[in-house]
Amino acid sequence: MTYSSGKTAVITGAGSGIGRALAQQLNREGCALFLSDIDAAGLADTVAGLERPDVPVRQQCVDVADKQAMDAWAAAIAAQQPAVDIVINNAGVGYSDRVDACDYANVQWLMGINFWGVVHGTMAFLPLLRRASQGHLVNISSIFGMIGVPTQSAYNASKFAVRGYTEALRLEMQGSNVHVCCVHPGGVGTNIARRSRGGGADVTEEDKAAMFAQHVRTTAESAAAQIIRAVEKRQPRLLIGNDARFINLLTRLFPVSYPRFMPGLGKIGQDLA
Structure with missing residues (x-):
């Protein structure tokens, strides 16, 4: 029996990428699921592709940027059961542009x-996690929550913010029943680049996907498996991929001068648009 068997997990951004891979693996392990995404079609495809129809799953089209919608979704879940065991805030998007040209x-x-x-x-x-015998909150940051990258100022800001918010929360939850983990994926094969904004009017979704593919080091399935293991082991922080581990080491050794050792940062930013 796996750790997640018989538990209940909430996942945002479950319509594709890491969110879909998490749903698939947790479903195989016998974990009941509450899944959301703003993409109703993608979410339905995720649910349709789950292997175990005997394991409960509920789907809800939700915009995570809408506080009232998120509160209503949590309230609806709370009306069905007193607690949830795992919450993974996974939904994310990309936008690329120079600061002086940002929309x-x-x-x-x-x-x-x-x-x-x-x-x-x-x-x-969080209230539902605190009612569980052991709650797990997982927030997805990025390796771009460790370094600044040209044309990625907005994305950097969001992922640095997730990192700081999650690390502070982890300290606040010490001694409680809630384990908090901040995840920093490197290049993972998802649709985030294809669906990103910016990058120039003449750059197609296919162009973005092709450029992003040059930096993919980890599959979504592998990333999901590592996140689930981090939950089981109660890891406070997870670096996904050798690229994430390298950047983490580089920024620890050279917190200001790391760009000298990464001369291709500008190209990376453009490719990840």
């Missing part, structure tokens, strides 16, 4: 999902 609306859009979505999910579901 303010796009920055707000990204921060609403990447940062406020994490805040909304944390605050809405």
Whole structure:
């Protein structure tokens, strides 16, 4: 029997990528699921592809940037059961542009999902986690929550914010029944680049996906498996991929001068648009 068997998990951004892979693996392990995504079609595809129809799953189209919608979703779940065991705030988007050319609306859009979505999910579901015998809260940051990358200022800001918010919460939850983990994926094969904003009007979704693919080091399935193991082991922090581990070491050794050792940072930022 796996650790997650018989437990209940809440996952945002479950319509594709890491969120879908998490749903698939947890379903195989016998974990009941409450899944959300703003993409109703993608979410339905995730649910349709789950292998075990005997394991309960509920889906809800939710915009994580909408606090009222997140609160209502949590309240609906609370009406069905007194607690949840695992909450993974996974939903995220990308936007690429130079600071002096950024569109303010796009920055707000990204921060609403990447940062406020994490805040909304944390605050809405923390009471349900505290009622579990052992609760696990997982917030997804990024290796871009460790380094600054040209054209990625908004994305950097959101992921640095998730890191700081989660680390502070982890300290607040010490001695409680809630384990808090901050996850920093490196290059993972998802649709985040294809669906990102910015990058130039002449750059197609296919162009973005092809450029992003050059930096993919880890599959979504492998990332999901590592996150689930981190939950089981109560890890406070998870670095996914050798690229994430390298960047973590580099920033610890050279917190200011790390760009000297990464001469291709500008190209990386453009490729991840």
